[in-house]
Amino acid sequence: MKKIIYFLAISFASLLFYACQKNFLEIPNTTGVVDINKVFSSRLNAQAELFGAYKQALGYANNGENNFTYSSVASIAGERAKGNSWHPTYNIAAGGITANQTIFNYSLIYTTVRSLWIVNENIDKVPDMDATLKDQVKGETKGLLAYMYMYGLKAYGGIPLVKKSYSPSEDLTVPRATVEETVNYIVKLCDEAATTLPSTWPADQKGRLTKAAVLSIKAQTLMFAARPLFNSATPYLSLGGTNDKLISYGSFSGQRWKDAINASLAALTEAGNAGNSLINTTGTANVPNTSALADYGIATSTPGNKEVILASQDESNEAARYRNLSGYWTDTKFNNQRNGLLGNFLPNYRKADGTDQDWPKVGDAAPRAASDYITRFGQMEPRFRADFAGPGLQAANNPNDAKWGFNSWGVHIANYSGTNNFPATNDYGQGVAWPTKFYYGAGGRLWYEFPIFRVAELYLNLAEAYNEDGQTALALVNLNIIRNRGGLASSTETDKVKLKALIQREWAVEFYDENHRFFDVRHWRLPDIGNGIVGGKILEFQWQIGSASNKSLPSNLINYYMSVVYTAYWNDKMHLEPFPQSEVNKGAVIQNPGY
C-alpha cells in the first residue's frame, strides 16, 4: 500500500513538473529581440546595422574623437580655453593626460571596429540586396575601419589591429601592431575600399563613404606616417628596443612624403571627379578671393556643400552640444562657457591685408580702450571674422540676424570686471574672441554637420608634403590656393624652413577647431609645444566694463588688455595618448612611454 502511494506520489509530482516546464520556463519568441540572422535577413535591417556603424564611427560621442561631454579637443590643443571645472579638458589642462585622465575613449574604437566587421562579415547573407551594393557596403565598412584605425594611429601610435569579429570563445589577445604595420593595414583597407566604392551616391544616400573619402583617409594616414613623430630614427621618448617600433618607424624615409603626395593627388583627382572642389567664388590663381568670408563660411558650415568630402551627418542637437557649439544665445549656455579663443592662438590670424595685427600683449604699460578691440577685430582676415565674434560685436557669419548680435548673447563672452584691475586677471575662459565657426548663415539652427574631410585639407597636405620633399614651388602653389581662397594674397616664400612655418600657420587658421591641431602640433614635434602652444602660460583678454547688465553692449565696454589666465600642463609623454591603465593591467597592450 505504502509503496503504491509513494509511487503514485512521485509519478504525480514528476508528471506535473514536466507538464509545467514549458509553461513556466518559457523561452521568448523573437519579438523585440533580434539575433544576427534576423539582422542580416533583410536589406532594411542590415542597413540599420550599417548606419549604426556609421553613427558609431562618425557621430558624436561614439568614436574616440568625439567622446567628451561638453568639451572639445580644441580645449587642450591651444585653440580654445580649457572649459568649466567639470569638463574633462579642465583637469587635463591643469595636470596633463594620465592613464586615467584622457579625453579619448580607447575602447570605443574597438566597439566600432566590431560593429563594422559584423556588417562586413554578414552582408553577403542578405537576400534582397544586389551583389554590387554588397560590395559597396563591404567597401564602406573597410573605409570606416581605416578611419577608426587612422584615429588610433594618430592618438596612440601602433595599436591592436583587429581583423575580424571575434567570438567570445576565441583567444582574444591582439597585441599592438607597429606603426608601420598599422599604416600599411590602413592603406590596404583604403585601397580595397576604393576599388568597390562609388564616386558618388544617389542623392538620397549622400553622406555614405565615397571613393574620394577613403582616398582622403589614406592621404591623411600617409601624411601622419611622414610627419616627424613617426618618421624618425628616434622616437619622442624611448620604449626600449623593438618596442620603439610601436611608437615610431625607427628610421627616417623621404619616400613617406612622396607617398603622401601621391595619395593626396589621387584623392584630389577623385574628389574632382566626384564634384568636390574648393569653394572660391571669385578667385583665380594668385588672386585673393573677395567673398572669402562667405566662401569659407559655407565650406565649413553649410550642410552638404561641395567642399566637404565627408561629414559627420549626425544632425542631432546633442552632437553640437557635445562639442560646445550649440546655440550661444539660448541653449545650454551653462556648458558652453569658458571655451573662448586663446590669446596664444590669436597671432596665427593676420589682418585682411596679410600683415600681423598688433594685439595687446602681456606687460603692456596700460590697457587699451574697448574701441581699439572693435577696430582691430574689423581689420582681421575673413576667416577670423567668419570664425569668431566678440564683446560689442555682431557676429559676421550671421550679419543681419539679431540672435547673433551683441544684444542677444546670453553668455558672458569676455572676462570682465566692474573695476579697473589692470594688469590683474579677472577671470579665465572667455578668451580673446568667441567661436562662431560652423554656423555661417545658420540663424536659429542648432544642429550642424561637422566636416571630417574638406578639399582644403588635400591642398594643405600637398603644400606640406611638397615642401618637405624639397619641391618648394609646388608647395607654394598649393599653399596659395588656400591663402587666396581665404582672401589673402599669395605668399612668395621660398625658404623651406620659413615656408614650413607658413604652411603650419595655414593649417592652424584654415582648420581651427576641426580636430586637426591637437594632432598636428604633436606630430610636427614643435619645439615650443609646451611653451605657449599647448602647455605653458595661457593668455586671454581681460575687460573692464561698466555696470549695465548686458556685458556685451559696446557702450558698456571700457578697456581691455592681455593677461596670463592659467598655466597649462605639458609633458613630452603627451605626444601620444596613454592606453587605459586597465588595458595595461590586463596585459593587452604595452603602455606608451611616460605614463
Place this chain on the structure above:
Amino acid sequence: MKFFAPLRSMQKICSPCLTLLATLTLMALSVENTVARVSSNFAFSKFENLKSNFPIKGTVLDELGQPIPGVSVQLKGTTIGTITDINGKFALSVPDGDGTLSLSFLGYNTYTQQINKSTGVLTIKLQPSTNSLNEVVVTAFGVQKRVNVTGAVSTIDSKDVVASSVSNITNALVGNAPGISGLQTSGEPGRNGTKIYIRGAATYANSTDPLIVIDGIEQPNENGKSYDQLNAMDANEIESISILKDAASTAVYGIRGANGVIIITTKRGVNGKPTLSFTSNFAATQASNLTLSASSYDFALTRNRAINAYNQNENNPGYNTLLFTPDELWKFQNNRDYTPAEVDAMTFLTAEQKASLNQSPALYYGNHDYYKDQFGDTGKQAQYNISVRGGNEKVKYYTSFGYFNQGSILKDSHLDGTNTGSHYDRSNFRSNFDIKPVKNTTISVNISGQFGSVIGPSFGTNPYDNTIRYKQLIQFLQEGNTYQVPGVIDGKLVTGVNGANGGISISNPLGTKQTFNSTPDAILLQSGSGIYNQTLLTTSVKVKHDMNYLLKGLSIRGTANYDDSYNKYITISSNLPSYTVRRNPTNPNELQFYGGTITPININGDSYTGTYHKVYFDAGIDYETKIGGSNITALILGKASKFSIPFGDAFNTPSGIMGLVNRVTYNYKERYQAEFNLGYNGTENFAPGRRFGFFPAYSAGWVPTSESFFSKNKYVTFLKFRGSYGEVGNDQLNAARYLFLPSQFSLNSGTYYIGTSNGTDRLPAYTTGREGALGNPLVTWERSIKSDIGAEARFFNDKLNLVLDFYQEKRDNILSSLGTIPASFGVSNGNIPPVNIGSTINKGYEISLAWRSKVGEFNYGINGALSYNKNKVIYRSEPSNPNPWENLTGAPIGQYFGLVSDGFFNTPAELASRPFNSFNSNQNTLGDIRYKDLNGDNLINERDRTSIGYSNLPQFSYNSRLNLSYKGFDASILFNGTAKGSFYLPQNMVDVYFKNYGNLYQWQVDGAWTPERVASGESITYPRVEINTNTSNSNFVKSDFWLKSTDFVKLKNIEIGYTLKDLSILRSLKISSLRVYANGNNLYTFKNDLQKFGLDPETADYNNGGYGNNQGYYFPITKVYNFGLNVQF
C-alpha cells in the same frame, strides 16, 4: 498601450472592491455557519439561548510566570471563547458558573479549569507540553518544533516589530535577531526601506538580498521587487518572522536560497468568539542628525582666507574680486545690508527711513542654515489598525484593516497651496480564513491588499531612482550657501535677485560676490509634486486534505496564489509664479518683486509604471509516521511561479522558476534528529539542459539532556548540538534575463542622417542598429556551499538561554563577467557574456544569550546577541595588477580602496621632500594631505591605492534588549551597535566653495588646517581651505582620510506601556483590556563618527565611489517618538 488605460483604471477600482466583497461574503458565511449550527445542535443552543452573564477574568502565565499572549480560552462545548491579550489577560462572559474552560496554546499542554463560582478571577499557569521544548518554528514549507530543528533559524518576536513604530518591516528587523543586518539608503517616507543582509555578503557580483517568503509565497527576486510587499505590510498583521540562515533551512528554495530566507507568517483565526482589537499610534519623526552649516560670517572669513591662499599658492589674483571687504564682514556679522556709514550716505532718505534701514535685517548678507530649513521639520505619523479574530470548528478568521500615514522632515512651505513635503500614506487590508467544509479538508484563503501612496517633490521620471531624486533634492544645499536670498520672501517664490553676478549698486551691494543658484526651498517649490500610487493585491488559496483514510499520516496540499501590483507615478508641475527680488534703490527699506508669471499646471500621468503580476502554484504530499520512538516526516512538493512585467519588458515573456521540494526528517524520541532537504530547481536564465540543479542539504542534531544517562538537574536543563551542510544557488545577474541566449541586436539604437541637404532642414533620419548583450550558452547557477555548527543550551531551570552558531559559506561559480577581456574585443563591459567564475568565502559566528526571571511580581528579562561575519574574495577575474595591494582578490567583498593618508604637509621641509603627486601634477602646498608612497617609486599614483578601512557592511553587529514588567507596567529597551564598518564621504560632501559659492560647514571651520592651528597643536581634521579646489588640490583623491568608521552604539528602541484592566468603566464599555504605551525608535547614538556630516551610522553608502564622485546625496534617516493605544473588546 493607451487602449488598456481605461481597463487598468477600472481594474484599479474594482479589485479592492472585489476583495472587500469577497471578505464580507466569507465573514457572512462564517456567521451563517455558526447560526446554522446553533439550530441543528440542541446541546449548543442550550448555551446560546441563555444570557451570558457570568463574567470570568484571568491571566495566563507560562512556566516562568511570564504572561502568554494569544492563548485560546474557550468554554468547553461551546463557541464562547477569546484569546489572551498581550499581557496574558482574558475576560469572558459565560452563561453560568458550571462550565469548564479549556485553554490551549501551541507548545503547551491544554489546560482545563472548572469555573469557580465564587471568585471568577483566575490565574492559570500553563505547562509546556512534554518538556520545555515544544516551541514551534516556522520553517520552509512547514512548522517544526524548535527542539527538532537542525538548521540555523532565528525568530523575531512580532511584538518587537510592532514596538519599533517604523513604516517598514525591514527597518524593524535589524537589531532584533542575530545574523541579520542592514543598511538604510534613505529616510524619506515611502522610500526608507532597509537593505537586508543575512550573515553578511558572500557575492561581489550579484544581489545579496535574501529571499522573502510571505505566508508560503516566495516574493519575486526579479527587478528588485523582493521587498515590495514586505515593506508595505502592517506590522500588526504579523504573527511571526523566521530568519533561515543555513543550507539545511534554505536548500528547498534552491536557486534562490543562497542569500538566506526571511519567512513572514501572518495572523490567523483562532477558536473563540470574535476579539476586536484596535490600535492607534501617533508619532513624530525627526532627522536623527543634521550637518551644521557655518554662519555667513564664518563663510566670509574663511572664503577670504581661501582666496588669499589661492592667490598665494597659484600666484593668481583671479579670485580677488570675490574677497569680502571689512565692511561686508561687518554686514554678515550684524545681519545688515548697509553699514551705518552707507546708510548715512544715502542722502535721498529721510531720517526715519535711515533709522529703519539701520534696523532692517539683511537680504543679501543674511544667514540661513538651509540644511536645517530643508530637513528640520517634524514629520507627523499616524497609524490605526483594527482587527477581528475568532472562529469555530468550521471557520476561523482574522481580518485586519490598517492605515498608516507618515509625514516628513522635509520642509513643507504650503505656499499657495503647494505641498513640498514627502508623505507616505498606506492602507492595508488582510483577511485570512481557514475553512473546514468537511472534516479532513482545510481550505485557507488569504486575501490582502496594500494601497500605498508616496507623495513628494517630483524629481526624475522613476520615483525609485535615488540617484536623480536625491541629487536634485540635496545638491543645492551643497552648492548654495548660507547668505543666499531665501526662496520664499513675503509669501512669494523668489528665484532670482537683482543683478546676480552683476555690478554693485544700492539694490545689490554684493555685486559679483554673490551668485544665484536656486535656493533649496525654491527648488522644492518648483519641483512640482510626484504621486506614486502603489497597489499590491495578493490572493491565495491553500487546500490541505488529510488522507488518513488511505494511510495514516498522509495528507496532500496545494496552493494557488496571484499577486498583482500596479503602480503609477503622476507628476504635477508647479505653477507658482516666481519673482526676482531687490531692494528699492530709492528706498532700500522696501523690497521690490519682479516677474510673477503664472505657468500652467502640467499633469503627467504616465511618468512611470511599475506594474507586475506573479502567479505561484505548489502541490505536495506530506507524510508523517511514528514507528516506536522514531518520528518520520516526508514532504514532496512541486512549485512553480511566473513573474511578469507587462509593460517595458524586452522579452515579452514572464520570467519563471520552478522546482521540486523534498524533505525527510527523522527524530528518535526528540533525542537524535536527522534531516535531508533537497531542492531541485529550474530557471529560465540558463539553457535548456542546464536549467535544473539539485540543491541538497544534510543536517543532524543531538539532545544530550534527553539521554537516560544525563541526570536531571536544575543547572543544565537543556543541551542540544546540531550541524548542517548543504548547497544552495543563485541564478540572478543584475536582473538580466536569458543569459544563455545568443547575442542580441537592437534595430533601434539611435538615429543617423543620410541624404542630400538643402542646408536648412534636417536630412531624413534613419534608425540604426547595434549589437547588444552577448550570451553564454554554458552559463549556470552560482553555487553556495554552507555549513553550520550550532549549540543550544538552557541553564538554571531554563532561566538562562544560550544559542551559539559557527558557520562558513563558500561561493563559487559566481555569475559575473570576466575582468580580463581586452577592449580590442570590441564589446562594452556591460555586454560581455556572463560566466561562472570567481569564488568567495564567508564565515562567522553568532552568539545569543538570554536571561529571564522574576522577583515577586517583577518580571525581567535581558538578552543579547553578537554576530560576527567576515568574508574574502578567493578568486575574482581581474587584471594582474603590478602590486599585490591593488588586487580585489584576497580583499573582503565591498572593500574600499584608496590612498593611505599620512597627516598633512606641515613644514616647507616636508613639502620639499615629497614624492611627485600624479593626481594634481604635484602642485601641493602646505596644509595638503600627505599620502604614503606604497611602492617606493617616489610617485603617488594609482599604484599606491590599497585596501583602506573595511566594507560598508560592518563585520560585528550586536544588540541587547532589556524587558521589564511589573503588574500593569511593562518596558523594553533595545541597544544595538556595529563595529568594523566604513563609510566613504564623497568629494561633494566635504569640499568647500563648490564653484566658488558652495556651502561651508561648521566642522570644516573647526577643523581646517592653518599654520596657527598647527603651531598651537590643535587637532586638524580638514586640509587647508582654498578656493577652486578642483584644480590644484589632491586632497579629495579617494583615500582613507575621507573614510570614516561607522562603529556605533545606539539606543535603538524604548517602549514603556501600561495596561488597564478590571476597571468597571472599561467593563461598562465592553473593553476587556486597554493598553497605553509610548515608544521611540533610533533615539540616541552614543558613538558616531559620521555625526558631524549629518549621517546616521546605519546609512548605506550606496556608491562606493571616490574621486570625482558625485554621489554624496543622502536623505537623512529619522528617529521616531510614538504614543499608542491598544484596546481589546
